Amino acid sequence: MSDLLNLSDVQLAAERISSYVHRTPIMTSSTLDEQVGKHLYFKCENFQKVGAFKFRGAINAVSQLDLESRPVVVTHSSGNHAQALSLAAKLKCVQAIIVMPRTAPHCKRAAVLGYGASIVSCEPTEQSREATKDAEIARLRTCGRNGEYISTSQDARVIAGQGTVALEMLEDVKQLDSIIVPVGGGGLLGGVGLTAKSLNPQIKVIAAEPVNAADCYNSVKSGQRQPLLEPPQTIADGLRVSVGVVAWPYVKKYVDDVILVSEQEIKDAMKLVWERMKLVIEPSAAVAVAAALTQQFRDQYSDLKHVGVVLSGGNVDLSKLPWADM
Amino acid sequence: LEDIRKAKETLRCCPYVVRTPLIKLQNLAETAAAVGDGDVEIYLKLENLQPTSSFKVRGASNAMLSLDPERLKQGVCTASAGNFAQGLAWTAKEIGVSCNILIPDHTPQNKRLAMERYNGVLHPVPFDTWWNAITQHGDENLHGHFIHPASDPQVIAGNGTIGLEILEDIPNVDAVITPYGGGGLSCGVATVMKSLKPAVRCYAAEVETAAPLSASLKAGCMTCCDYVPSFVDGIGGKSVLPEIFDLARNVLDGSLVVSLRQTADAVKLLIEKARVVAEGAGAAPVAAALAGKAGLGKIVCVVSGGNIDSQKLMKVLEGQVP
Numbered sequence A: 001m002s003d004l005l006n007l008s009d010v011q012l013a014a015e016r017i018s019s020y021v022h023r024t025p026i027m028t029s030s031t032l033d034e035q036v037g038k039h040l041y042f043k044c045e046n047f048q049k050v051g052a053f054k055f056r057g058a059i060n061a062v063s064q065l066d067l068e069s070r071p072v073v074v075t076h077s078s079g080n081h082a083q084a085l086s087l088a089a090k091l092k093c094v095q096a097i098i099v100m101p102r103t104a105p106h107c108k109r110a111a112v113l114g115y116g117a118s119i120v121s122c123e124p125t126e127q128s129r130e131a132t133k134d135a136e137i138a139r140l141r142t143c144g145r146n147g148e149y150i151s152t153s154q155d156a157r158v159i160a161g162q163g164t165v166a167l168e169m170l171e172d173v174k175q176l177d178s179i180i181v182p183v184g185g186g187g188l189l190g191g192v193g194l195t196a197k198s199l200n201p202q203i204k205v206i207a208a209e210p211v212n213a214a215d216c217y218n219s220v221k222s223g224q225r226q227p228l229l230e231p232p233q234t235i236a237d238g239l240r241v242s243v244g245v246v247a248w249p250y251v252k253k254y255v256d257d258v259i260l261v262s263e264q265e266i267k268d269a270m271k272l273v274w275e276r277m278k279l280v281i282e283p284s285a286a287v288a289v290a291a292a293l294t295q296q297f298r299d300q301y302s303d304l305k306h307v308g309v310v311l312s313g314g315n316v317d318l319s320k321l322p323w324a325d326m
Numbered sequence B: 001l002e003d004i005r006k007a008k009e010t011l012r013c014c015p016y017v018v019r020t021p022l023i024k025l026q027n028l029a030e031t032a033a034a035v036g037d038g039d040v041e042i043y044l045k046l047e048n049l050q051p052t053s054s055f056k057v058r059g060a061s062n063a064m065l066s067l068d069p070e071r072l073k074q075g076v077c078t079a080s081a082g083n084f085a086q087g088l089a090w091t092a093k094e095i096g097v098s099c100n101i102l103i104p105d106h107t108p109q110n111k112r113l114a115m116e117r118y119n120g121v122l123h124p125v126p127f128d129t130w131w132n133a134i135t136q137h138g139d140e141n142l143h144g145h146f147i148h149p150a151s152d153p154q155v156i157a158g159n160g161t162i163g164l165e166i167l168e169d170i171p172n173v174d175a176v177i178t179p180y181g182g183g184g185l186s187c188g189v190a191t192v193m194k195s196l197k198p199a200v201r202c203y204a205a206e207v208e209t210a211a212p213l214s215a216s217l218k219a220g221c222m223t224c225c226d227y228v229p230s231f232v233d234g235i236g237g238k239s240v241l242p243e244i245f246d247l248a249r250n251v252l253d254g255s256l257v258v259s260l261r262q263t264a265d266a267v268k269l270l271i272e273k274a275r276v277v278a279e280g281a282g283a284a285p286v287a288a289a290l291a292g293k294a295g296l297g298k299i300v301c302v303v304s305g306g307n308i309d310s311q312k313l314m315k316v317l318e319g320q321v322p
Helices: A007-017 A032-037 A054-062 A080-091 A105-113 A124-140 A157-173 A187-197 A216-222 A248-254 A263-277 A283-292 A295-300 B001-013 B027-034 B056-065 B069-073 B083-095 B107-117 B128-136 B151-171 B182-196 B214-217 B242-251 B260-274 B281-291 B310-317
Strands: A039-044 A071-076 A093-103 A119-122 A147-148 A176-182 A204-210 A258-259 A306-311 B023-024 B042-046 B076-080 B100-106 B120-124 B173-179 B201-207 B254-257 B297-303
Touching: A007 A054, A007 A157, A032 A039, A032 A283, A039 A157, A039 B023, A054 A080, A054 A157, A071 A080, A080 A105, A093 A105, A093 A124, A105 A119, A105 A248, A119 A124, A124 A147, A124 B297, A157 B281, A176 A187, A176 A283, A176 B076, A176 B100, A176 B182, A187 A248, A204 A216, A204 A283, A216 A248, A216 A258, A216 B120, A216 B281, A258 A263, A258 A283, A258 A295, A258 B201, A263 A283, A263 B042, A283 A295, A295 B056, A295 B297, B001 B151, B001 B182, B023 B151, B042 B151, B042 B281, B056 B083, B056 B151, B076 B083, B083 B100, B083 B107, B100 B107, B100 B128, B107 B120, B151 B182, B173 B182, B173 B281, B182 B201, B182 B242, B201 B214, B201 B281, B214 B242, B254 B260, B254 B281, B281 B297
Parallel strands: A039 A306, A071 A093, A071 A147, A093 A119, A176 A204, A176 A306, A204 A258, B042 B297, B076 B100, B100 B120, B173 B201, B173 B297, B201 B254
Antiparallel strands: B023 B042
């Protein structure tokens, strides 16, 4: 049983990654404030390198590798973590191998290859992803290379990197009384929760989750990690994984509540932010906005006045905009 | 410059204007071919992220807050159907005074709704009457203090604060590109550069379907040009405003003209690479920089606004020119 991360791990991460990451702005909107009757502060991680907060965790992990041993970083992802790790590896002159389902869209493959990483295809199943990743690491070992698996969220180095989002938010908006964070594997939620609560034990940390992928909700309510049994159907493609083993202790300890949102609420929130704030956010990011806009949030938390909302990313499949037929 | 510095103080203390982010446009590798060999770094001053989604709140706020409070209480008015009307109406609403807006009677419904959303009181008139208000700086039937959308000195000073912020963020900037409609933005920003850092190249950006500044600069005097309406409705008219032209040709190093195709492509690129929604006028400077028209070095493009009609945006995302 390893020790949990603490605030100083996140502060060290911030120093380690500061020359690589963008300190993203916080934007506000009088339109959205009027709608919810609160002050909302949107942390624009859609402006982060590779267009998502994932770059923070990736560069924090890669920066801690022993470069003398010529490591090769390996992961399985077709989403933002794939790009994040590819760029982080490129910046640190480390080779990267990304295991991706053969069904991954061309633009995602192109992005990863563009950063100089190589792709190994697998079948579009959880089993195949894991097996192919393990096979790659084994193959590297037989070639005398040091393969380092860097998970998209189940890695303390990654979680510490994601926590730097909260450091910046609390530095910029001292009056924050709450932060709403979208949850998939729990890396961002865990890191933000740990950091925010360490800096201000009174702050409320609220997860936002698609109702179609409500494993975090079930887990938090029952006190036991309850991963989904089947891949969920949600437009929030970054949140289709369950809270993982490494992130769960942070979620259990630091998260106050989980707000569930419907697919329609996610689409409406995404459209609202595009049209009124002119910010391009992806559906997973819109989940947090949708949670802030729910009647439930307004009713249950009428005392919360200064709410941080993490806009986790802005990588959208432009051929599949959810309101194309709205 | 003094007026602009004063404007900066005014705006710093007011809640109606934000100090917008200035971000670097990443991943230019695939567009490197267009830009050509050499070192080009493109930065975006995101005025589309202002309240009402355009830079116009700077000029509107500065003009209103520079008024005698008694005069301000009587309300303001303007002639505009676009972003300036929205910016003025919203600021007036926040301050708590009335705002009357003269609009051409062919103004489409979506623009009317946008102005009314901010409690602007609309006065539709025939186009010639409306254009008359622009050239004469007012209309006797319009109640309130008239603020000209482009050539009011306090509006230009408000716009100039963008230039001050650019210099704070990128002191070694090499070039700045601003979209040119009425000319108030270009003149404000370029005045700052010429006063504080004259080596900075200051360019206007226009669309080829209506480029009166380019035509006038070529002719050496004010001329009218062909005018074709397009999806780029924030800039592009038949002629330049006379009171602006002399200032413009003193402070600007030229006008960069881009096509509608290049502009639409830039709107799409900004969504994909910068993750912001820009309207045609806001993307025109980026189109010019990507086409290599502004030369090399650190180029700041002022993304002036983000008010693009949803349907037009969908067409752009499909790769079409709306």
